[in-house]
Amino acid sequence: MKLVVLFLLCHTAAIAGKAGLARVDITPQGSIMMAGYGFRDHPSEGVRQRLYAKALAIEDDRGRRSVMVTFDLVGVTRDVADPIAERVEKQYGLKRDQLLLNCSHTHSGPIVGYRARTTYTVNAAQEADVRRYTDELIAQTVELVGAALKDLSPALLSVDIANAGFAVNRRRVVAATRHYPQPVDHDTLVIAVRAPDGKLRGVVFGYACHATVLGDYQINADWPGYAQEEIEKAHPGAMALFLAGCGADQNPLPRRKVELAQTYGKVIQEAVSIALAGKMKPLDGTLQTAFERVPLPFxxxxxxxxxxxxxxxxxxxxxxxxxxxxxxxxxxxxxPESYPYSVQVWRFGSSFTLVALAGEVVVDYSLRLRAQLGWNNSWIASYSNDVFAYIPSLRVLKEGGYEGATAMIAYGQPGPFAPAVEEIIVHKVGQLVERTGK
Ligand SMILES: [Zn+2]
Missing domain, CATH: 1.10.287 (Helix Hairpins)
Incomplete structure (x- = not known):
């Protein structure tokens, strides 16, 4: 009888194969220049909350492995992601499409990368601190991937789309631009990783909103950090990983109080816990992955x-x-006439498509792509693999303003992008979705 039950479980719950989880503390030692806002003029003054990188390794039913890494950081650029990917391939045999890197976009973490001076006002000593931190981050991330792979054990993956409502289209609330339309995407991704006995081992959750509640000199992971804490508190023994969505034009409002960051974290936890308690859709056992860089013209x-x-x-x-x-x-x-833009697709059998886009992507992409791919069958991550600029839709590009034009100045890009940008990205996503569907 027991055997029969197990057999049924295998087939109805679609065992993904195996999953492994690991985390590493990436809180900077000592004070460091902070990322996200141009107005900060001196290094961090303390740590309000530890920062983590977390990894979920998945081995599908064919024995093929892929790893997702989430960072409590504003973003990693190509010159940071590439050495991580190269070492991960060398040490663990994972190709670029099998590694997904995503940043929470907290505006209260360190500056990361080797080009700090193109984006921030930093002196030579401060820049050296950032480089040292980045070197260490790369090494830690490669080890983290290894730890997650080592943790692989039989697992069931399932997905649901929950709802949380605090993201506001920030282009709408600037007084001079109040006439702008106000799209938002409040859908909240929830992927549960469970042991075969049902015990929750991990949760991947995603939401499309800037992590900009706080803007002082204390290191912290902003609302996504509090959300991870709250989820791990509510589900002891489970690790929570945050995937940032297409929140380039979304702000948590109101803001600027620690209590508000905690409140939004709690709101997300409640949404995630409701999904976890309900009937979730099993993720098929085969995970197809694709990664490509497409030139985005300036x-x-x-x-x-x-x-x-x-x-x-x-x-x-x-x-x-x-x-x-x-x-x-x-x-x-x-x-340069164009920028090599990273597009990644992870397709879980016929049940779910996770798109991971580079840069700070405005919400229009989430709404357009999910309308095509299915509201319950897809989720669009932004801030993935290379956070190098804002990615406006044609609408936002035409309207101009910060996300459409002037943010390129802060990013040190020769922008703005050409009007073809939206169609190029949507077309490339379509190609990769088709390729991973075979
Ligand atoms: Zn941003």
Whole structure:
């Protein structure tokens, strides 16, 4: 009788194969320049909350392995993600499509990467601290992937879409732009990782909203950090991993109080716990993965004289971008005409599609792609694999403003993007979805 029950369980609950979980503390030692806001002018003054990188390894029914890593960080760029991916391939044999890196986009973590000076005002010593932190982060992440793979044991994966309501379209609330439309996507991804006996081992949850409640000098993971804490408190023994969604134009409102970050964390936990207590859809046993970089064209660049003029601009970020562009012009003779944009798709059999897009992606992409792929069958992560710029939809690009145009200045990109950007990304996602469906 017991055997029969087990047999039924295998077939109705679709055993994914195996799953492994691991975490590593990535809180910077000592004070460090913080990422996310241009207004901070000195290093961190303390730690309110520890920062983590967490990994979920999945071995599907064919024995093929893939690993998702989530970071309590503002973003990792290509020059950080690539060495991680190279070492992961060398040490564990995972190809680029089998590794998904996602950042919570907390604005209260350290600056990460090797080009801090193109985005922030930092002195040489501060930049060296950031480089040291980045070197260490890369090494820690590679080890973390190994630890998650080592933890692989039989598991059941299931998914549901929950709901939480605190993200507000921030373009709508700026007084001068109040006429803008206000799309939001309040759907909250919940993936449960359970042992065959039903015990919850891990939860991957996703939401489309900036992690910008707080903006002081204390290191913390903002509301996604509190959400992870609350979920782990409510479900002892389970690890919570946060996937940032297409929240480039979404802010948690109101904000600027620790209690509010905690409250939003609690709201997410309640939404996740409701989903976990309900009937979740089993994820099929075969995980197909694809990763590609597609050139995203920039609009026509201003001439050299214009960049020269802008070096004298009173806005330090405009002057910094101009200096950076002149450096590139001196070295390369021209500015890049496009950016190699990372698109990744993880398709769980016929049951669910997870799209992971690079950059800070506005919510329009989530709404458009999920309308195509199915509201219950898909979720779109942003801040994945390479956080290098904002990714506006055609609508936002035409409207302009921060996410459509001026954010490119802060990011040190020669932007804005050309109008084709939305169609190029949507088309590439479609191709990868089709490829992973075979
Ligand atoms: Zn942002």
């Amino acid at each position: 609009d026509a660049h201003p001439p050299r004289e214009e960049w020269l003029r802008r070096t004298q601009d009173r806005d330090p970020s405009v002057a910094r971008q101009a200096r950076h562009m002149l450096e590139i012009l001196d070295k390369e003779g021209k500015l």
